[in-house]
Amino acid sequence: MSDPEAVATELTIGELSERSGVPASALRYYDRKGLIQSRRTTGNQRRYHRSTVRRLAFIRASQSVGVPLAQIEGVLDYLPHDVAPTRELWLRASECWGATIDGRIAELRRVRDQFTRCVGCGCLSFDQCLLVNPG
Numbered sequence: 001m002s003d004p005e006a007v008a009t010e011l012t013i014g015e016l017s018e019r020s021g022v023p024a025s026a027l028r029y030y031d032r033k034g035l036i037q038s039r040r041t042t043g044n045q046r047r048y049h050r051s052t053v054r055r056l057a058f059i060r061a062s063q064s065v066g067v068p069l070a071q072i073e074g075v076l077d078y079l080p081h082d083v084a085p086t087r088e089l090w091l092r093a094s095e096c097w098g099a100t101i102d103g104r105i106a107e108l109r110r111v112r113d114q115f116t117r118c119v120g121c122g123c124l125s126f127d128q129c130l131l132v133n134p135g
């Protein structure tokens with residue numbers, strides 16, 4: 001990063017963790033996966049662009065509705081690391097992920113219905129119960 005103004009406003013991993021509420025261990029994991037990006041100082045410390053806070057908000061919000069990290073990564077690949085996610089990106093992502101979310105809802109309904117049947121049954125059989133032995 002060569003923009004002195006951007007460098008001056010970079011965040012340490014501790015600052016990013018504090019502002020986003022995301023543990024440092026998760027930040028390092030996201031960094032390794034390429035979901036967020038840091039530069040290294042001469043002392044080998046991570047520094048993050050300020051827009052990373054909003055990028056993390058996008059990741060966490062997407063995860064909270066059950067979107068897998070691989071799909072989140074697929075969308076974020078289109079966004080430069082020094083640009084904050086926009087409302088437009090969120091809208092496009094929601095269009096892509098609608099089927100994923102609908103699939104999760106359908107699966108949860110199926111599990112709820114099976115659970116209701118199991119409560120009435122009570123056999124807890126490894127041979128017969130789909131909740132005990134989904135396979």
Ligand code: FES
Pocket residue numbers: 117118119121122123124125128129130131132
């Ligand atoms: S408890 Fe009997 S089928 Fe699940």
